Amino acid sequence: MMLLAFSPAAFPQTPQKLIPRIELPADSPVTLLSADWGDTSSTPRGGAFSVDVRAALSFRNATQRRIRGVTLAVLSQEVTPGGKGSVSVPSLDVAPGETFPINIDLHLLRPIGGGQAGVPGVAVRLDGVLFDDLNFYGPDNLHSRRSMTVWELEARRDRQYFKKLLEAAGTKGLQDAMIASLARQTESDPPRGGVQIVRGRATNSDPEREVSFAFLHFPNAPVEASSGMARIAGNEAHAPRIEVRNRSDRAIRYLEIGWIVKDQDGREFLAASMPADVNLAAGQSQQVGEDASMKFLHTSIQGMTGFVSSVGFSDGSYWIPDRGALNDLKLRRVVSPSPEEQRLAELYRKRGLNVLIEELKKF
Amino acid sequence: MKPGIKSMKQHIAETDLALYVSGDLGLFRRVAVRFHAGRCERCSRLVEAYRADRVRVKNIAAEMPEGVDWDRLSAEMTANIRVGLAAGECVARPRQRKPSAMKLAVSWRPAAIAAGAVALLSVAWLLNMPAGTTDELGRALSAIVHGRGSVMNGVNPVADDDRRPVVVANQLGIELRENNNVMGASQDERPVSVSLSVRGSASARYVNADTGQVTITSVYVQ
Numbered sequence: 001m002m003l004l005a006f007s008p009a010a011f012p013q014t015p016q017k018l019i020p021r022i023e024l025p026a027d028s029p030v031t032l033l034s035a036d037w038g039d040t041s042s043t044p045r046g047g048a049f050s051v052d053v054r055a056a057l058s059f060r061n062a063t064q065r066r067i068r069g070v071t072l073a074v075l076s077q078e079v080t081p082g083g084k085g086s087v088s089v090p091s092l093d094v095a096p097g098e099t100f101p102i103n104i105d106l107h108l109l110r111p112i113g114g115g116q117a118g119v120p121g122v123a124v125r126l127d128g129v130l131f132d133d134l135n136f137y138g139p140d141n142l143h144s145r146r147s148m149t150v151w152e153l154e155a156r157r158d159r160q161y162f163k164k165l166l167e168a169a170g171t172k173g174l175q176d177a178m179i180a181s182l183a184r185q186t187e188s189d190p191p192r193g194g195v196q197i198v199r200g201r202a203t204n205s206d207p208e209r210e211v212s213f214a215f216l217h218f219p220n221a222p223v224e225a226s227s228g229m230a231r232i233a234g235n236e237a238h239a240p241r242i243e244v245r246n247r248s249d250r251a252i253r254y255l256e257i258g259w260i261v262k263d264q265d266g267r268e269f270l271a272a273s274m275p276a277d278v279n280l281a282a283g284q285s286q287q288v289g290e291d292a293s294m295k296f297l298h299t300s301i302q303g304m305t306g307f308v309s310s311v312g313f314s315d316g317s318y319w320i321p322d323r324g325a326l327n328d329l330k331l332r333r334v335v336s337p338s339p340e341e342q343r344l345a346e347l348y349r350k351r352g353l354n355v356l357i358e359e360l361k362k363f
Numbered sequence: 364m365k366p367g368i369k370s371m372k373q374h375i376a377e378t379d380l381a382l383y384v385s386g387d388l389g390l391f392r393r394v395a396v397r398f399h400a401g402r403c404e405r406c407s408r409l410v411e412a413y414r415a416d417r418v419r420v421k422n423i424a425a426e427m428p429e430g431v432d433w434d435r436l437s438a439e440m441t442a443n444i445r446v447g448l449a450a451g452e453c454v455a456r457p458r459q460r461k462p463s464a465m466k467l468a469v470s471w472r473p474a475a476i477a478a479g480a481v482a483l484l485s486v487a488w489l490l491n492m493p494a495g496t497t498d499e500l501g502r503a504l505s506a507i508v509h510g511r512g513s514v515m516n517g518v519n520p521v522a523d524d525d526r527r528p529v530v531v532a533n534q535l536g537i538e539l540r541e542n543n544n545v546m547g548a549s550q551d552e553r554p555v556s557v558s559l560s561v562r563g564s565a566s567a568r569y570v571n572a573d574t575g576q577v578t579i580t581s582v583y584v585q
Contacts, residue, residue: 087578087581194534198563275560
């Protein structure tokens with residue numbers, strides 16, 4: 001019993017150095033140049049290893065095409081909660097033969113006994129690479145193709161918008177737009193205390209009521225959300241259901257709906273996105289939903305608004321809202337700028353207007 | 364981040380932070396929470412938020428309607444409690460006295476050994492088990508002692524969700540929590556934006572101040 005109680009596993013131990021494996025396929029479009037694992041380590045804690053993965057990796061584009069985005073999966077245990085993370089780098093423009101960095105900073109868990117010789121095995125795998133012609137390479141286990149394609153389409157839309165703005169309104173117009181973008185980034189914070197998502201029904205004894213969604217309609221959207229509701233109990237919303245109709249002439253396989261919540265003070269924020277795999281022929285309708293609960297710590301839900309944020313067609317192409325649709329006052333307040341707009345705004349903030357203009361001219 | 368303050372991975376449960384602010388934690392736990400909050404920006408911010416909430420609640424309470432007869436309300440509540448206790452006495456079963464012959468002559472040595480073993484195992488448990496597991500055991504024992512059929516009854520719903528994997532997004536970043544263990548992205552810098560998917564994933568977006576490179580880190584429930 002003494003041995004059991006005072007065995008090494010009984011005490012919190014000092015972190016143990018860990019070198020994860022990097023698993024790239026033989027025909028990978030990127031090759032690893034260097035890997036600095038910093039203070040990547042694992043620490044036995046209770047019945048699991050607490051794994052800190054901190055790395056500065058450097059890759060080379062081994063293809064003849066330009067790379068626009070890369071996603072790496074970081075796995076300590078694929079099938080248990082906390083065992084899987086990912087790092088994506090959108091808005092890249094890596095020419096053939098050029099190198100680019102990817103930094104990883106993730107905290108994962110792995111059950112004790114799952115690794116070799118008591119040491120947890122952590123693997124970094126390539127989940128996908130997106131090229132400038134929107135072709136994709138990779139196993140896509142984390143659905144990174146969708147995310148990276150949408151980010152790339154948003155990047156093209158936003159670069160085009162800022163270039164046209166520069167032509168029409170000059171440097172002053174571009175400068176004002178960048179200042180407005182930086183201000184917007186600080187306004188789209190989630191509520192204090194944050195938002196929680198739990199799969200299935202959360203435990204809440206408050207009486208339930210059904211609340212209908214209001215919808216923002218975009219004139220050129222291929223999908224129309226016509227009605228929908230979720231069950232609300234106190235500070236928790238669950239079982240969202242939304243009726244959607246394909247009003248395009250192409251079959252739709254995927255769509256994503258943004259879920260805006262209004263709190264007791266009348267403040268609105270983008271609480272979550274609701275992705276859905278669908279099979280919608282032209283003109284067809286379908287109900288989409290998810291068995292999940294969304295919960296707030298200091299917020300009671302007073303109203304909900306939905307909007308279609310992206311659509312994937314059966315031919316592999318995607319639709320995203322244009323800049324005109326995003327000028328809706330409600331959306332401007334709650335939806336964060338695209339990764340590319342955030343990159344351009346940061347470029348303006350740190351290096352000035354001239355560098356930003358040069359950057360826009362590259363595309 | 365304040366100078367000398369580091370981001371810490373194992374955050375204090377929000378229920379404990381709330382109890383700390385209201386002064387309802389035990390001595391040792393209070394010291395531990397104060398020590399952690401002094402070094403953890405996230406927990407320190409939550410403590411400040413709870414303090415602000417308490418001030419707000421006090422202000423609201425100060426605005427109670429005029430003309431309320433507090434003495435009368437107090438007398439009525441006291442009377443109701445007495446009626447309840449008296450009713451409980453009426454329906455309680457009389458205790459059966461055990462025959463003295465049933466008393467066991469227990470030697471002190473086995474008892475001391477058993478006590479020592481229990482103490483040893485308790486220390487091992489406290490050192491080994493995550494706080495959430497210990498809390499859960501405490502709730503289960505409490506439910507047994509108080510005769511509740513389920514440990515879920517009457518427990519803070521926020522604490523309940525800590526048993527299942529929960530993805531959380533707030534101004535400081537994203538986390539995946541299970542049994543009060545915190546996983547997820549833990550970069551020292553604050554993300555420029557965070558997002559949640561109802562499929563059980565959370566993402567945090569960071570922009571490198573030097574290169575402008577955008578990095579999006581995600582964690583997944585499944």
